[in-house]
Amino acid sequence: xxxxxxxxxxxxxxxxxxxxxxxxxxxxxxxxxxxxxxxxxxxxxxxxxxxxxxxxxxxxxxxxxxxxxxxxxxxxxxxxxxxxxxxxxxxxxxxxxxxxxxxxxxxxxxxxxxxxxxxxxxxxxxxxxxxxxxxxxxxxxxxxxxxxxxxxxxxxxxxxxxxxxxxxxxxxxxxxxxxxxxxxxxxxxxxxxxxxxxxxxxxxxxxxxxxxxxxxxxxxxxxxxxxxxxxxxxxxxxxxxxxxxxxxxxxxxxxxxxxxxxxxxxxxxxxxxxxxxxxxxxxxxxxxxxxxxxxxxxxxxxxxxxxxxxxxxxxxxxxxxxxxxxxxxxxxxxxxxxxxxxxxxxxxxxxxxxxxxxxxxxxxxxxxxxxxxxxxxxxxxxxxxxxxxxxxxxxxxxxxxxxxxxxxxxxxxxxxxxxxxxxxxxxxxxxxxxxxxxxxxxxxxxxxxxxxxxxxxxxxxxxxxxxxxxxxxxxxxxxx
Amino acid sequence: xxxxxxxxxxxxxxxxxxxxxxxxxxxxxxxxxxxxxxxxxxxxxxxxxxxxxxxxxxxxxxxxxxxxxxxxxxxxxx
Numbered sequence: 001x002x003x004x005x006x007x008x009x010x011x012x013x014x015x016x017x018x019x020x021x022x023x024x025x026x027x028x029x030x031x032x033x034x035x036x037x038x039x040x041x042x043x044x045x046x047x048x049x050x051x052x053x054x055x056x057x058x059x060x061x062x063x064x065x066x067x068x069x070x071x072x073x074x075x076x077x078x079x080x081x082x083x084x085x086x087x088x089x090x091x092x093x094x095x096x097x098x099x100x101x102x103x104x105x106x107x108x109x110x111x112x113x114x115x116x117x118x119x120x121x122x123x124x125x126x127x128x129x130x131x132x133x134x135x136x137x138x139x140x141x142x143x144x145x146x147x148x149x150x151x152x153x154x155x156x157x158x159x160x161x162x163x164x165x166x167x168x169x170x171x172x173x174x175x176x177x178x179x180x181x182x183x184x185x186x187x188x189x190x191x192x193x194x195x196x197x198x199x200x201x202x203x204x205x206x207x208x209x210x211x212x213x214x215x216x217x218x219x220x221x222x223x224x225x226x227x228x229x230x231x232x233x234x235x236x237x238x239x240x241x242x243x244x245x246x247x248x249x250x251x252x253x254x255x256x257x258x259x260x261x262x263x264x265x266x267x268x269x270x271x272x273x274x275x276x277x278x279x280x281x282x283x284x285x286x287x288x289x290x291x292x293x294x295x296x297x298x299x300x301x302x303x304x305x306x307x308x309x310x311x312x313x314x315x316x317x318x319x320x321x322x323x324x325x326x327x328x329x330x331x332x333x334x335x336x337x338x339x340x341x342x343x344x345x346x347x348x349x350x351x352x353x354x355x356x357x358x359x360x361x362x363x364x365x366x367x368x369x370x371x372x373x374x375x376x377x378x379x380x381x382x383x384x385x386x387x388x389x390x391x392x393x394x395x396x397x398x399x400x401x402x403x404x405x406x407x408x409x410x411x412x413x414x415x416x417x418x419x420x421x422x423x424x425x426x427x428x429x430x431x432x433x434x435x436x437x438x439x440x441x442x443x444x445x446x447x448x449x450x451x452x453x454x455x456x457x458x459x460x461x462x463x464x465x466x467x468x469x470x471x472x473x474x475x476x477x478x479x480x
Numbered sequence: 481x482x483x484x485x486x487x488x489x490x491x492x493x494x495x496x497x498x499x500x501x502x503x504x505x506x507x508x509x510x511x512x513x514x515x516x517x518x519x520x521x522x523x524x525x526x527x528x529x530x531x532x533x534x535x536x537x538x539x540x541x542x543x544x545x546x547x548x549x550x551x552x553x554x555x556x557x558x
Contacts, residue, residue, distance in 0.1 A: 141537050142541065
């Protein structure tokens with residue numbers, strides 16, 4: 001993956017140097033061509049699929065805006081949603097639904113053996129599909145005016161830093177930036193962009209890839225599972241998936257900054273969350289915003305007369321679909337259901353929780369906050385055990401059971417080795433995140449004095465070069 | 481009592497805070513507890529009190545108290 005990343009940086013440099021000398025119109029044309037080449041390099045066949053989606057949504061957007069008849073507007077909105085969901089459903093969920101349907105039929109005593117499709121999942125399909133759906137909905141609800149430029153719209157959907165794993169930026173934000181001339185300034189953009197790429201690379205190639213080795217090893221043993229091993233596996237995976245995805249998001253933001261784009265923040269110190277709502281305001285922010293706006297809000301609105309039940313059903317439906325969005329496996333749906341239950345419980349218990357008095361002394365307030373962070377981190381980790389089970393929900397439940405029923409210091413060397421390994425890969429990230437939280441500023445290192453910044457970069461480079469993983473791998477979220 | 485005063489009373493009831501003083505530019509960031517959970521409760525309370533119904537399109541377009549007031553005034557006049 002590190003090698004692929006270096007190849008990518010060479011590709012980016014080849015795009016970026018001419019980009020700096022072109023005017024706005026030609027910059028957009030260059031970015032569109034570069035985005036097509038970038039996507040085609042992963043799999044050239046699926047570039048046509050993106051253009052089907054782009055073309056349909058572009059024309060649907062224009063027709064929705066042009067018509068005064070609400071029936072016609074609704075027709076084009078539904079057409080756009082139908083086409084996008086059909087593409088997503090066919091490539092991502094067809095085999096899952098067919099397999100489960102035939103299992104159900106066989107269970108009822110009939111015998112069917114359906115033909116499964118041997119198809120590849122187009123990279124980033126869940127991300128760009130959500131982006132295009134939000135565009136036509138926003139045009140329909142008159143939040144935005146549709147773009148007249150097919151090229152701008154095509155670039156909005158296929159913009160290469162964001163196409164594979166988001167953030168899922170809305171047209172009101174990204175399309176506006178594409179349509180207006182951008183300034184690339186050394187201070188505000190170029191330097192900040194380079195820092196974000198560097199820090200994102202460190203999160204991915206030092207922290208995430210090293211923790212992946214530990215997490216895969218700890219998740220692999222066959223039952224009976226040892227509770228301590230499961231706990232360590234959950235910790236390792238929690239930071240692996242976070243650094244993998246947040247690293248990618250930081251790289252995407254950095255690339256955008258270098259080109260004068262302001263890409264939204266996708267992660268805001270999620271493991272400092274103290275409740276489920278807080279977590280989803282910090283984790284994969286672009287997806288949670290999307291789910292809230294286009295799923296939770298319409299469902300809860302239509303069930304508003306049902307009071308608490310309406311909110312609960314809306315939350316559960318949203319998070320079951322959030323789980324399914326991650327992949328066509330039962331463990332993802334169960335993971336979504338787990339978060340649905342947590343959020344419903346939190347919504348119901350919130351008035352009671354608000355009555356718990358906060359300690360008066362500052363030191364006790366900090367201790368109380370620390371206890372809540374640690375407690376809620378473990379709640380998140382339970383979810384990660386289900387998430388990581390990859391199609392094997394039974395394994396996830398056996399592992400979770402061992403946390404309560406089989407918690408002992410067996411196979412001490414492995415435990416010690418894994419724990420030490422995790423600490424050695426996480427200490428720098430931990431320090432940086434604590435300072436970021438304390439100063440309430442994710443760019444605190446970038447804004448620090450030059451000596452500190454140079455020392456920090458040298459340390460990161462040293463760690464990357466001495467312990468960075470140069471194996472073949474990918475970003476976890478590319479598969480979604 | 482105009483729409484804004486009536487709305488202020490609803491806000492105080494829903495968010496259980498007698499100090500709330502809404503303005504057209506007030507958004508969810510300005511009122512503690514105004515999140516996606518309580519937003520539905522607020523909208524339902526407004527619908528009942530003013531005897532009106534919002535469409536889903538209107539619901540999705542509310543960004544501030546001003547948006548809400550304008551929409552209610554349109555419906556109450558009609």
